[in-house]
Amino acid sequence: MSLFDQFKTEIKGQKIRLVFPEGTDERVLTAAVELAQEDLVNPIILGEKEAIVALSKKLQLSLNQVEIVDIKTVSADQRVKMIKALVERRKGKTDERTAEKWLQDENYFGTMLVQMGAAEGMVSGAVHPTGDTVRPALQLIKTAPGSRRISGAFIMQKGDQRFVFADCAINIDIDAETMAQIAIQSAHTAKIFGIKPKVAMLSFSTKGSAKGAQVEKVQEATKIAKELAPELAEQIDGDLQFDAAVVEKVANAKAPDSAVAGQANVFVFPSLESGNIGYKIAQRLGGFEAIGPILQGLAKPVSDLSRGASKDDVVKVAIITAAQALAQR
Numbered sequence: 001m002s003l004f005d006q007f008k009t010e011i012k013g014q015k016i017r018l019v020f021p022e023g024t025d026e027r028v029l030t031a032a033v034e035l036a037q038e039d040l041v042n043p044i045i046l047g048e049k050e051a052i053v054a055l056s057k058k059l060q061l062s063l064n065q066v067e068i069v070d071i072k073t074v075s076a077d078q079r080v081k082m083i084k085a086l087v088e089r090r091k092g093k094t095d096e097r098t099a100e101k102w103l104q105d106e107n108y109f110g111t112m113l114v115q116m117g118a119a120e121g122m123v124s125g126a127v128h129p130t131g132d133t134v135r136p137a138l139q140l141i142k143t144a145p146g147s148r149r150i151s152g153a154f155i156m157q158k159g160d161q162r163f164v165f166a167d168c169a170i171n172i173d174i175d176a177e178t179m180a181q182i183a184i185q186s187a188h189t190a191k192i193f194g195i196k197p198k199v200a201m202l203s204f205s206t207k208g209s210a211k212g213a214q215v216e217k218v219q220e221a222t223k224i225a226k227e228l229a230p231e232l233a234e235q236i237d238g239d240l241q242f243d244a245a246v247v248e249k250v251a252n253a254k255a256p257d258s259a260v261a262g263q264a265n266v267f268v269f270p271s272l273e274s275g276n277i278g279y280k281i282a283q284r285l286g287g288f289e290a291i292g293p294i295l296q297g298l299a300k301p302v303s304d305l306s307r308g309a310s311k312d313d314v315v316k317v318a319i320i321t322a323a324q325a326l327a328q329r
């Protein structure tokens with residue numbers, strides 16, 4: 001059974017309520033209806049009701065099994081309740097006026113539904129850029145215990161090849177400590193996706209072949225990751241160049257003593273530039289399917305999509321989000 005079929009079996013019939021803030025997007029609406037019809041998810045779709053009904057007619061979709069919430073017409077009672085909960089959650093950082101303004105935005109509204117337990121997860125980002133999609137989650141849902149930073153990983157898949165790439169989505173300029181945390185989070189994500197992790201801490205240097213602050217950061221990150229997760233110490237190595245990480249012959253020449261080089265399946269990039277560019281090259285030129293970004297380290301499941309996502313990508317990310325939500329029940 002493929003991993004996705006396994007996730008589908010787990011979530012089927014579990015009535016997991018996921019909120020889709022971008023209900024007037026064709027890909028999102030089609031995906032949500034499909035997920036509902038297969039009994040994989042109970043979708044809550046945000047958007048103007050008339051626009052969603054018109055779109056469903058155009059696409060010949062039945063809305064019988066989805067809940068539509070127009071955030072402009074929620075009752076005064078519910079609005080007051082949500083403002084109060086948001087202000088409380090922000091612990092003095094956000095006043096009522098700002099809370100009211102934030103809740104006019106579908107991503108903040110959807111995130112609050114998750115935070116308040118009215119939904120178990122959220123899938124957004126097919127229309128909104130990543131910053132606008134994840135900022136509400138960073139501010140309102142926050143990190144899970146044990147995580148200091150949230151990061152974004154992609155599962156890269158082609159045939160029976162499956163890799164984890166991170167951070168490709170969130171942390172723009174990382175220090176060694178953050179890179180170490182991303183390595184540990186990514187090893188955990190790999191296990192969820194049936195990958196026995198071998199984590200390469202990527203650089204333009206292999207085992208000190210180049211010098212400089214960027215190389216030292218990756219070396220330091222490798223050391224910290226091994227200290228923070230001693231159970232993974234043998235499965236994390238760096239600094240490694242990408243060729244040394246994946247090609248056995250190159251690994252034998254550049255890093256003969258490494259237990260990871262030549263066999264890596266989890267790639268931790270030293271910056272968002274390299275991570276985001278790297279996954280898109282593998283996707284667009286390498287023919288890999290990119291599933292994600294899967295947000296790692298959040299207290300409740302919220303998933304961002306690439307704006308280049310297809311309807312099938314939305315379905316897949318929603319299935320993963322539902323599986324994460326189910327694991328939290």
Ligand SMILES: CC(C)(COP(=O)(O)OP(=O)(O)OC[C@H]1O[C@@H](n2cnc3c(N)ncnc32)[C@H](O)[C@@H]1OP(=O)(O)O)[C@@H](O)C(=O)NCCC(=O)NCCS
Pocket residue numbers: 093129130131132134135138139143148149150151168169170171172276293
């Ligand atoms: C994620 C991102 C939007 C956060 O930026 P920001 O809103 O300017 O962040 P701020 O520093 O103002 O922080 C806002 C809140 O989020 C928290 N936060 C920011 N980054 C975080 C992270 N990686 N993990 C956990 N919390 C984080 C901050 O602590 C802060 O919390 P507070 O309001 O309770 O104090 C920003 O890092 C970003 O744009 N990243 C790149 C996204 C992107 O375009 N990716 C490429 C395409 S996928």
Ligand SMILES: CC(=O)OP(=O)(O)O
Pocket residue numbers: 125128129130168169276293305306307308
């Ligand atoms: C993850 C990512 O790169 O998202 P987008 O393509 O929406 O910027």
